Amino acid sequence: MAVMTTTARTTAATSATLAISVTGLRKSFGEKTVLAGVDLTVPAGTVFALLGPNGAGKTTAVRILSSLIAPDGGQISVAGHDLAEAPEAVRSVIGVTGQFSAVDNLLTARENLILMADLYRLGRRAGRVRAAGLLERFGLTDAADKPLSTYSGGMRRRLDLAMTLVGDPQVIFLDEPTTGLDPRSRRELWAIVRELVADGVTILLTTQYLEEADQLADRIAVLDGGRIIAEGTAAELKRLIPGGHITLRFADAAKLSAAADVLGADSVDEDALTLQVAGDGGFDSLRTVLDLLTSAGLPAEELSVHTPDLDDVFLALTADS
Template sequence: MNTTTTYRQATGAAFARPAAITATGLRKSYGDQLVLNGLDLTVTAGTVFALLGPNGAGKTTTVRILSTLIEADGGQAQVGGHDLAQDPGGVRASIGVTGQFSAVDGLLTGRENLILMADLHHLGRGEGRRRADALLERFDLVEAAKKPISTYSGGMRRRLDLAMTLIAGPRLIFLDEPTTGLDPRSRRELWEIIRGLVADGVTIFLTTQYLEEADQLADRIAVLDQGKLVAEGTAAELKRLIPGGHVRLRFADAPRLEAAARILEVTSRDDDALTLQIPSDGGVASLQSLLDQLRAEAISVEELSVHTPDLDDVFLTLTGKRSNPATDKEISA
């Protein structure tokens, strides 16, 4: 398996980013239930990798294995440059993990939670308190720092939970459904924090059932179903896998509409609105081809809009289920 990914800068020169995670053939069963069935994946350093899947697909099991919380039944993995089986201590020292539910201590204040985490990492009294105060400021928790956790909102708890994960400065963070139960505003605040971390070079391994979240944040998305990856790519690449994309053309008058209808593959026509619907994957090449056909016949278009399937369509087609984070909870897997 390749452990680097090649990118091209504006100059055209190629450079390679190392892989933060590589896994080959990961397998895990709980009794007779096969949860992971030969999982292969590569996560490039300094990016957001989103793992999607329906309830019970194996997302949380994947996170638990890669973060050394449980052992795989088979397969190999490198995490943060450390072999998962041979050097689990090295893996744990290089990562941070934020689970589905907040892990803060409700009997302590926000600052006390951070200092406790700093002490557990043996950062030293002065350094631990310096980092705690810096994180409280970064996560907009200074005013609430000395208040008990019982007074915190759900969004504040999640921000504090992520701050506790960052106290030791990990370069690779596992976020297992981090925005579950948050209101839209709190969710977007956490998105901005995640974007800031990636801008600083941190790698994020994200599991989520909010498809908008993956669309907004992820550089690459993998869809897991019944323990196997069924698709992987950018959000745009995954959307192009699903039929139903089209281009909507609006014309200035009926003669232009009629002329275009004679030369194009039309799936829908509205004479009142002067529009045609043309099948398309939304890619540059297909759009260029469409415009070339119209230009060759000297047919002008008043308005053009591209419509592609969204990630919910991708999820439904690939897994046979529609994402429903309000009701889906992954427990054993």
């Protein structure tokens, strides 16, 4: 049910530098197969979202790609480095933000960042400059020396991401980064993600929030049963699911009735002078409708296109999970 085959995805991706390339990724824990041959290609400077039900293998994939656990099979390249042959090179160019905040509650935000700078061996002066810059970038300067017990969930998450950036990574793995955040904090984090991508950073994101993937991702893959079952842009995935339609309003009942006959309308509302015809929201289906109306001399007063959202896509594609 995938939008593009693996070969087509790989071919399309060759036009841009790949930040992540995965072929045939496999992982089992005992008799349970978690990843059963996953293929991914992520161009540099983009956001790639990995969706799937609980237990689909999203976090396992992130842990493998970030070198935290070993795969059972497959080929993996991150920022041009083969993970099997050069894991240290991969670690030097990536950042990871897990599902739960990794900050040290006994330290202040500034101390957490300086500790990370020390781990990266940036040097005393460079580490403090880096920490100060990140505190300002993430809006934490005023609270930089306050106990973390005074921080909100959104502030802690921003600090967690700031710590990921101490090493100036080219690729960042965000594993459900906004879980538990309120809507305002979630949108603040989205803004930070967009800024990072604008600066050329590549982000692989796992999330349970369909709106998050819709807002941020250049491409989305749905992982289920250890395999990628669909991949594409948000618009492409939405067109996989029936239920899209075009709504048209006409000037009077006579034109409405004539248009309903021409288009074979699925639904007609005589009071509102509107009708609906099935359509996937794509250009071709819209052009077909408009061409038929133009040929019949029946211009519409208003037109709107309705497509299924990612919730519909997710539920339909993973219905058997």
